[in-house]
Amino acid sequence: MTLTLTSYLAxxxxxxxxxxxxxxxxxxxxxxxxxxxLMLNAANINLVAFSKYGLFPGVTGQVFTLFxxxxxxxxxxxxxxILIALYRNRETAEADRYNSMKG
Amino acid sequence: xxxxxxxxxxxxxxxxxxxxxxxxFMINATxxxxxxxxxxxxxxxxxxxxxxxxxxxLAVIQILIYxxxxxxxxxxxxxxxxxKEEEQPSISSWHSIISFCATGALFxxxxxxxxxxxxxxxxxxxxxxxxxxxxxSVFKQYVIPFELTSVLLLVALVGAVILAKRxxxx
Numbered sequence: 001m002t003l004t005l006t007s008y009l010a011x012x013x014x015x016x017x018x019x020x021x022x023x024x025x026x027x028x029x030x031x032x033x034x035x036x037x038l039m040l041n042a043a044n045i046n047l048v049a050f051s052k053y054g055l056f057p058g059v060t061g062q063v064f065t066l067f068x069x070x071x072x073x074x075x076x077x078x079x080x081x082i083l084i085a086l087y088r089n090r091e092t093a094e095a096d097r098y099n100s101m102k103g
Numbered sequence: 104x105x106x107x108x109x110x111x112x113x114x115x116x117x118x119x120x121x122x123x124x125x126x127x128f129m130i131n132a133t134x135x136x137x138x139x140x141x142x143x144x145x146x147x148x149x150x151x152x153x154x155x156x157x158x159x160x161l162a163v164i165q166i167l168i169y170x171x172x173x174x175x176x177x178x179x180x181x182x183x184x185x186x187k188e189e190e191q192p193s194i195s196s197w198h199s200i201i202s203f204c205a206t207g208a209l210f211x212x213x214x215x216x217x218x219x220x221x222x223x224x225x226x227x228x229x230x231x232x233x234x235x236x237x238x239x240s241v242f243k244q245y246v247i248p249f250e251l252t253s254v255l256l257l258v259a260l261v262g263a264v265i266l267a268k269r270x271x272x273x
Contacts, residue, residue, distance in 0.1 A: 008156070009217045011119045015145075017210040018126040024202035028135065030180045034142050037173060038126060041149050048156045051232070054222075059232040059240045062158050066241065069161075069168055070252050074259035076173050080180040081266035088269070093184040 008049035016042035029086075029095040033079050040072045115155055122148035135181050143174040160234045 015038060022035030044065045051061025087093050125145030132138045146169035153162040241249055 005222050006217055007115060007119075008152070009222075010214060011122065011152070013210060013213040013217065014123055015126055015149075017206050017213070018123070018130060020209065021202055021206045022130050024206065025130075025199045030177060030184065031135070031138060033180070034129065034138065034177060037169070037177075038129070038142065038145065041146065041169070045149060045152060048153055048158050048161060051158070052156045059236050062161055062232060062237055063240050063245055065158075065161055066164065066237075067245075067248060067252060069164060070256065073168055073173060074255055076176055077263045078259050078266070080176055081263035083180060084183055084267045085270075087184045 005049055005053040008045060008053070012042040012045040012049070015039075015045070027094045027096055029083050029093050029098070030080075032095055033076065033083070036079075037072065037076065040068065044068055111155065115152070118148050118151040118155065121145075122152070136178075139174060139177055139181060142177075143170050146170045146174065157232070160237055 019035045019038035019042065022038065023032055026032050026035065047061040047065045047068070049061075051058060051065075054061070083093070086098060090097060122145050125141045125148060128141040129138045129145065132141060146165065150162045150165040150170065153159075153165055
């Protein structure tokens with residue numbers, strides 16, 4: 001058995017679906033952020049797999065993955081900051097309790 | 104199809120089992136700290152997958168940023184927000200059942216498309232992408248997105264500080 005592109009794509013699909021399930025079912029907002037990071041990682045696996053096994057192998061997929069990792073890090077930082085600001089106002093970290101826009 | 108297991112296949116199998124087990128444990132664990140640690144484990148396995156795909160630089164970046172920085176940031180998020188030690192179950196059982204069915208359907212669709220589409224997976228190029236090629240591509244062809252990324256990081260830094268700063272007095 002040899003490794004093909006489909007093995008990596010299937011692994012990425014599994015991780016993405018697990019992350020999506022976490023986003024849909026978790027109540028703690030920190031865990032929702034966790035699951036989003038997992039989904040972004042699954043997308044990165046796709047990019048790197050295509051940059052090696054795709055129709056046009058090259059370095060472009062890896063460059064895009066670098067940019068994605070950077071944007072994901074910025075997203076995590078801003079997400080945690082928003083979460084802490086929300087927690088200070090509402091005294092809870094549960095996502096389904098954030099149900100009004102103005103205090 | 105010959106059934107002789109190459110070392111690459113065994114490594115892929117072990118790494119993907121590690122990644123999926125970490126993710127499933129992240130979903131199922133009861134304590135939030137265990138979830139954070141298992142997610143860090145998943146990120147580490149994904150770095151191994153990158154090594155398998157001959158993207159050494161990305162593997163190192165993955166360990167530095169995800170296993171290191173993002174996990175620690177998430178741990179800070181957990182510590183700074185008071186939460187119940189045990190994660191409460193979902194709001195109602197039908198909510199999680201519907202979510203499970205929907206994500207299962209999406210998974211089936213994705214797998215169906217992946218295994219049906221005629222993706223030509225020929226032998227990979229002999230000349231693997233080196234770190235030098237990666238740097239050349241980033242700093243020549245993609246130099247404007249690179250500079251925009253630096254602006255984005257600066258904005259995110261300032262924005263995170265302002266958002267998390269205590270409001271009110273002064």
